[in-house]
Amino acid sequence: MPRFIHHQGGHVHRMLDEIRAAVYTVVGTLDIEAWRTPEPVPFRRRRSGERMKLAAATLRIDLPVRSVAETDLMEEGHRRLAFRNRRVSLVFRPFEIKTLALKRAGK
Numbered sequence: 001m002p003r004f005i006h007h008q009g010g011h012v013h014r015m016l017d018e019i020r021a022a023v024y025t026v027v028g029t030l031d032i033e034a035w036r037t038p039e040p041v042p043f044r045r046r047r048s049g050e051r052m053k054l055a056a057a058t059l060r061i062d063l064p065v066r067s068v069a070e071t072d073l074m075e076e077g078h079r080r081l082a083f084r085n086r087r088v089s090l091v092f093r094p095f096e097i098k099t100l101a102l103k104r105a106g107k
Helices: 004-025
Strands: 023-038 051-063 065-071 079-081 086-091 099-104
Touching: 079 086
Parallel strands: none
Antiparallel strands: 023 051, 051 086, 065 079, 065 099
16 A cells, blocks of 8 residues: 555656646746835935845746636635736745635636
């Protein structure tokens, strides 16, 4: 039985890699470092306040998709995202996980 599980596990991992390669393609990434300060702040104090690291990514979705929305894990509270030329841009805070709801074209 362990051989079967090992064989199937490798097959599943290869299939997941193929699906990821076909569905989502990272077009570009960007790391952003920012400081949250009360406004206005003089230039010399631009790095005072709370430091925040953000990351931005643009995903290309190679499926027949009409629209993309950000949602929670229960798929409630959809917030529609700009989706043009099969691309959607996202900004992440540290340790943040995003859930996207895709609407198929033609449905």
